[in-house]
Amino acid sequence: MAWLLLKQNRNYRLLFSGAGASxxxxxxxxLAFxxxxxxxxxxxxxxxxxxxATRLPWFLLSLPVGVITDRADxxxxxxxxxxxxxxxxxxxxALIAAGPPLPAGENATWMIAALAGLAFLMGAAEVVRDNAAQTALPSLVEKRDLExxxxxIWSIEQIMGSFVGPPLAGLLIALAVPAPFLFEAIGFALAAFAVWAIAFPPRLNRGLPAGFWVELIEGAKWIRQHGVLLQLAIMLGLMNALSLAAMTYLVLFAQDILALEAVGYGILLTAGAAGGVTGGSAALGSPRASVRSKA
Structure with missing residues (x-):
């Protein structure tokens, strides 16, 4: 059974738990930001x-962090x-505590600038964490168990990030505005502890004589030379940009037009995630997808 992998492999179980908490x-x-x-x-x-500011690090740092991941622990x-x-x-x-009572007035522009800065740094750390996690998995499980x-890992990330997280954030905001961020901090601490407890096998020294910039340029050239991957990267970038634009205004639409509180907005986000999963499942089950998967 698939779940025996979690039961039998302690290191993978810790990585799985860290992914869930993170x-x-x-x-x-x-939802909270x-x-x-x-x-x-x-x-x-x-x-x-x-x-x-939240998503900009993925555009700026994905390739540089990929080089760092290859060279670092x-x-x-x-x-x-x-x-x-x-x-x-x-x-x-701390920002919430230092600012005026919420909802704030027109003199809180500095809070927006500070929140955007914190969001950018949070996104940058997320790029580092996710890149390292994706490349660490093959060293913890046998090749036959990798799929x-x-x-x-993908399932727990989707369940926690898209189904559990948003409505939970709504409930926490209903209790107190700082509550979801305190919860975030605890979750990240637990994720760090879970990964720290993993007994990673020693990495073989591949020998990386080239410098950082040389490898970065090589990575960019590799993407450019593989047309399908480049097209996918561009398409996903455009789709994510359009999705971000819609999500930016969705929160105002939910408040002003739908008159939703934080809990209702969390449920709305969860419904959107459920639609995405349903659409993906339908696509995988279509005859054309089946033919492609056998080709």
Whole structure:
């Protein structure tokens, strides 16, 4: 059975648990950050600034972090990235405590700038953590179990990040505005501890004589030379940009038009995630997808 892998492989079980805790915190933050931004300012530009800062690191840092991941200790990268995110979550709590009572007035522009800065740093640490985690998995499971492990990791990430995190964030905001960020900090701390406890096998020294910039340029050339991957990267980039644009204004639409509170908005995000999973399952089950998978 597939779940025997979790039972029998301690190191993989710890990585799986860390992924669950980390992505639960990500899911809580996915609702908490834009909702907090609306409590500081209702200016759409301000909300877009915070959303843009959250995702900008993926555009700027994906290739450089890939080079770093190849050259550094992946366990340390994951632990440190989650600890940094823990500290940043506490930073958001400090920001709320230092600012005016929420909802804030028109003199809270500095809070938007600070929140955008914290969101950017949180996103940068997420890029480091996720890149390292994706490349660490093959060293913890047998090759025959890799497909199963990938599926389980993806499942726990989706469940925690898209289904559990957003409605939980809504409940926490209903209790107190800082509550979801305190929860985030605890989740990142648990994720860091789980990864720290993994007994990673020693990495073979591949010998990387080339410098950082040489490898970065080689990576960019490799992407450019593989047309299908380049097309997919461009398509996904455009899709993510459009999705981000829609999500930026969705929070205002939910508040002003649908009159939803934080809990209702969390349920709305969860429904969107459920639609995505349903559509993906239908596509995988279509005859054309089956033919492609056998080709």
């Amino acid at each position: 992505n639960l915190s990500d899911g809580v933050g996915a 834009p909702w907090l931004a609306t409590l500081i300012s209702t200016n759409p530009f301000d909300l877009a600034l915070v959303a843009f 992946r366990q340390r990268l994951m632990v440190r990235a989650d600890l940094v995110r823990m500290a940043l979550a506490f930073g958001v709590v 199963t492990a990938n599926g389980q």
